[in-house]
Amino acid sequence: MSVPPPGIDPAHGAYSVPPPASKPRTSLSVALEQSRNRLMVTAAMVAVVFTAIGVKLVDATLFNHAAEPRPRMAAEVDAPPVNRADIVDRNGNLLATSLATQSLYADPKLVSRPDEVARKLSTALPELDYKDLLTKLSGDKRFVWIKRNLTPKQQAAVFRLGLPGVYFEREERRFYPASNLTSHLVGFTGVDNNGLAGLEQQFNKRLTTDPKPLQLSIDLRLQHIMKKELQTTIEEFSAIGAAGIIYDVRNGEVMSMVSLPDFDPHNPTGLDPDTLFNRATLGVYEMGSTFKIFNTAMSLDSGKIRVSDTFDTINNIKVGRFTIREFHAFKHNLTVAEVFQESSNLGSVRMALTLGVQHQKSFMTKLGMTRPTSLELPENGWPLVPNPWREVNAMTISFGHGMSVSPMHTVNAAASIINGGVLHPPTLLKRDPAVEVPGEQVISPKTSAMMRRLFRFVVTDGTAKSANAKGYVVGGKTGTADKQKGRSYARNSRMSSFLGAFPMHDPRYIVYVLIDEPKGTKKTYGFATGGWVAAPAVGRIVKQIGPLLGVQPVDEASPDVINATYINTAGQTTPPAPPPPPAQPKGSTVASVPPAGNKPR
């Protein structure tokens, strides 16, 4: 628009009235202006809204954002159709899996004749109670569960009734094919498929997010053998419980872990809490003489005590009102080798006192005895450690009293004592062979080699001769601890255990057996100590698992094995006698070929 020249007002030219005269017209023009503005605002708003609608329309039609998502992908073939991943053992056998089932629920508002529906349902599903069902169906809720996890047969029966207001919902149910065999390890889930115990609880998140099966280090076959032998032992000695562990000393994998009594993971509620209790990891016990493994290793590793040193094992030690004495009194002083072989309490105490309280405390801490193990179970017991750690504690700990640890602690620490001195964290998951096993050097390889000889010595000439399994060079240490009942030790209730390892010239596996409150039998002359109760069980287990684990049996009399495992009571490690006549071919083998023509005996 062109600006009019100054002085001329084209609009008001006709009037050319001074400002006061325009007053009557001002209200009109203001009203006009106002309505025009209003019109403008309305138009603008309408324009904005229509533009928005237009843009959205273009977006929706051309770019297809608003369309409902369509299943354009084929279902994944390998993915399991369930929300919770399987748990399998080291060979791929199922230990826990989820199965889809149908659950029955009702909407009482839509049930027209509750009494009839209730009657029909209770005939189709006889385990349902008619009265209970009737109150459920005549309630005011919009949703009531009638029965969860029906079998296909039951589902068909309910289907056939054709009841209105009664519906099915797909649910999942956890199923444990191995049942009791792995109940303490795998644990169980609740009705809503949340893990409530064991690995199900520990790996709840992992199992619900990653559909890949969770592979354990457990071997189902070993688990079976372990359970069978523990059961036999419990029955033989009328014990109240038992725990057993098979452990790979080279990488810390737990290959079998059994705690008896066990339970059915499908129905864990309402059971005696004792059956749910995992003795192998949650239970902490005074271990008794198996602790002499650590006491001896500590002494030898310090460099201050040699295996041939002699300690006073005749005079009892008096501490306050206690007297420390031997299980069987010895008539002479013993060397360190004999202290281990004969399981001498006095010798162990004097060895510990030579090194001092602090040394023992730091050594036990280094072995992981003062904290829960790194095992992946929620049921992981805290050790009971003396506080403060006084001299009297050091004395009792040297032979396994006054400090309580779980069997898992004992096995894990003992593995580091014989495997060359490396403490690996124990695990229930199968280790990836490509990843290096974490570990920490706790004792020197030299001490470890000496401890292997001592282990073997206990089985060849010591308290655990019955643990021998010919061809597998078993070694170990027995343990018998009186159980604390209240404030004193009970005479007749004890924990008998044996920690065995094989083959001792090159240790691969530890087999640990702990029997809770065994009673002596006629066959054992009334004894219920580790050597009588647990050691034979370990021997039987080793015989059965040796072939399964691929351990090659060797001739125990062959020079290779003898050289690697020999020790005598004086602590000498060189075998004295010349090797037997070389009638046999070289190499460590079990069978020998008789000369041709000779009649075999």
Added chain:
Amino acid sequence: MKYKSALFWGGLIAAAGFVLFETSYEVQELEEKLGSLNRKIMVEQEAIQVLKAEWSFLNDPTRLETLSREHLALQPTEARQFVAMTIVPMRPSPTVAPEEAPLPPMVRNQTPGKTPNVATASTGDSVVGGGAIVQGGVQGGVVIPASASPIKPAPIKPSAIVPASAKVPPLPSAAKSAPAPVVTTRPTEVATKPPVTSRTLAPPPAARPQPQQAGFQAAPPPAAPAQHDSIGLLVARLGANR
């Protein structure tokens, strides 16, 4: 002119619309098909899951042990049943061919005419002497552990011991009633074969009339493992070494 162009455009729009609708219906149909296929896959997968669970349930070691005790005459493998490869005797060269070769110890009920013509260095004495014990060895068999363990022991595989050229043809059916000499449990993919593990299993094997056992007769597979005298020798020696 204007009319023609309008007709052209109208026709084009109609054609495009037709094609669009056709395609749309086609897609809809395919989607329905996909949906139903996916549902079927789900059903199948659930069925597979159930079968897997059932398979594991049936392969429970406890159950297998009971079954094997009832139907098989197998015993747990003992340490003496394993030998190193170095000790396995090589087959003697077939230059000497005695016509009356003694039977391999585990081959019973076999007509002499059908005896494999095999040279052997063993005397009759050793075979007979070993015979009673051989049955023990036969019973347990040389079991290759069905495990996925990293290090395998040197197991005794007939095929490994004997060069392929030296293999004896499989036994005729007349020998079927004889127990299979070397029982090899093959490693299965999911190695659930637990060991036959029972100490209470059986009376001493020699005391049993082996071939008459019904369960045992059903046991040998139709294709009997290659039988060979060197294995017989070996087993005899294993037995003799006890």
